[in-house]
Amino acid sequence: MGKYIILCGGRIIDPALSRDEIGDIWLKDGKIVPAGKDIPDDAVCLDVAGKWIVPGLIDMHVHLRDPGQEYKEDIESGTRAAAAGGFTAVACMPNTIPVNDCGAVTRYILEKAAMADARVYPVGAVSRGSLGKEMADFGEMKEAGAVAVTDDGHPVTDSQLMRRSLEYATSHGFFLMSHSEENALSRNGCMNEGEVATRMGLKGIPNAAESVMVYRDIAIAELTGGHVHFCHISTEESLDLIRQAKARGVHVSAESAPHYFSLTEEAVRGYNTNAKMNPPLRNEKSRLAVIEALKDGTLDAIATDHAPHAVTEKDVEFDQAANGIIGLETALPLSLELVRAGHISEKRLVELMSVNPANLLGVEGGTLAEGVAADVTVVDPDLEFVFHEEIICSKGKNSPFIGRKLKGKAVMTFMNGRLTAGDKEAFQKGSV
Ligand SMILES: [Zn+2]
Numbered sequence: 001m002g003k004y005i006i007l008c009g010g011r012i013i014d015p016a017l018s019r020d021e022i023g024d025i026w027l028k029d030g031k032i033v034p035a036g037k038d039i040p041d042d043a044v045c046l047d048v049a050g051k052w053i054v055p056g057l058i059d060m061h062v063h064l065r066d067p068g069q070e071y072k073e074d075i076e077s078g079t080r081a082a083a084a085g086g087f088t089a090v091a092c093m094p095n096t097i098p099v100n101d102c103g104a105v106t107r108y109i110l111e112k113a114a115m116a117d118a119r120v121y122p123v124g125a126v127s128r129g130s131l132g133k134e135m136a137d138f139g140e141m142k143e144a145g146a147v148a149v150t151d152d153g154h155p156v157t158d159s160q161l162m163r164r165s166l167e168y169a170t171s172h173g174f175f176l177m178s179h180s181e182e183n184a185l186s187r188n189g190c191m192n193e194g195e196v197a198t199r200m201g202l203k204g205i206p207n208a209a210e211s212v213m214v215y216r217d218i219a220i221a222e223l224t225g226g227h228v229h230f231c232h233i234s235t236e237e238s239l240d241l242i243r244q245a246k247a248r249g250v251h252v253s254a255e256s257a258p259h260y261f262s263l264t265e266e267a268v269r270g271y272n273t274n275a276k277m278n279p280p281l282r283n284e285k286s287r288l289a290v291i292e293a294l295k296d297g298t299l300d301a302i303a304t305d306h307a308p309h310a311v312t313e314k315d316v317e318f319d320q321a322a323n324g325i326i327g328l329e330t331a332l333p334l335s336l337e338l339v340r341a342g343h344i345s346e347k348r349l350v351e352l353m354s355v356n357p358a359n360l361l362g363v364e365g366g367t368l369a370e371g372v373a374a375d376v377t378v379v380d381p382d383l384e385f386v387f388h389e390e391i392i393c394s395k396g397k398n399s400p401f402i403g404r405k406l407k408g409k410a411v412m413t414f415m416n417g418r419l420t421a422g423d424k425e426a427f428q429k430g431s432v
Pocket of ligand 1: 152153154179231232278
């Protein structure tokens with residue numbers, strides 16, 4: 001039997017139990033357990049006064065690059081970055097080499113993740129090789145442990161394949177994560193279409209490249225009754241469509257990433273390749289629309305789209321640079337900016353970053369209820385730090401937030417009752 005770990009005097013925020021109060025959380029043998037009357041002599045008591053105790057954060061959209069591109073990231077480094085950012089679980093996208101389109105790759109990921117610093121939920125491909133031609137074997141991936149399907153990185157261009165895949169996904173208990181992009185509209189584009197792109201002499205990607213596909217996939221969700229989840233939504237138009245679809249009862253959900261509510265296309269000025277991603281950073285109007293949608297429930301989750309790349313893939317001409325940025329270690333402080341600005345409550349933040357992702361993925365977590373696995377994040381909402389390269393756990397250093405002063409940080413992350421990130425020395429001494 002392990003020792004008790006007692007988190008003392010923190011602000012417990014657990015929306016699933018409608019709890020927001022100062023109190024203690026007791027952990028033992030990997031579970032959250034009822035508080036005892038007396039503190040056992042050998043218990044590790046951690047004073048977390050002034051800090052928040054929340055259910056472990058869950059990121060439903062990350063790229064771990066493993067198998068095949070371990071020079072960018074691997075399961076070990078990616079989950080270490082997750083833990084450092086306060087995440088106890090991540091869902092990993094299938095665009096690895098080979099693509100996770102079969103049981104063997106799903107099993108490889110899960111075997112490697114067994115020792116990792118966060119739970120890893122593999123998402124399988126919709127089509128073989130994510131090539132958009134033949135459907136992958138959902139039954140095989142389901143049996144191996146996949147939690148959803150997507151061809152993320154690419155849209156499912158063929159509408160008939162999308163329809164059949166959604167029907168097939170539904171019959172296997174999967175939801176389908178849509179990377180909504182109309183390639184004919186986005187082709188050769190490398191940033192948001194508009195004045196900034198024109199001035200910089202770069203080809204732009206219009207908002208419609210996203211919203212056209214969001215519209216199609218809402219129509220297919222409506223046609224089939226299947227559940228479509230929209231990934232990394234960046235535009236006002238897409239959010240309006242999703243809002244209307246939800247109001248009519250269509251089975252859709254959606255996520256956006258911290259960069260879409262923290263930055264605009266202005267970040268691209270100076271040809272900053274660390275501000276290059278797909279979909280691209282949009283204008284101020286869309287940024288505000290994302291915040292509004294996080295507030296009103298149009299968006300269900302904040303997901304990072306953590307996309308590590310090697311320096312050589314970013315340190316090139318802007319139009320040649322790889323798309324994407326790392327996000328696991330900045331998601332929480334950037335989201336806390338929305339709380340401090342009064343856009344969302346602390347409770348809503350926990351819903352967006354833990355409760356809703358757990359429910360959508362159909363996995364454990366999202367609550368601090370007694371008896372559940374001890375996946376717990378302790379947040380210091382006032383801790384200020386400068387995000388610099390030396391502190392990044394991810395192999396990728398491609399972040400537009402390097403050098404930015406951030407406020408609020410996960411100071412301890414427990415997965416299954418094990419301290420996966422935080423000050424281990426202070427933990428030994430029983431103080432943080
Ligand atoms: Zn994508």
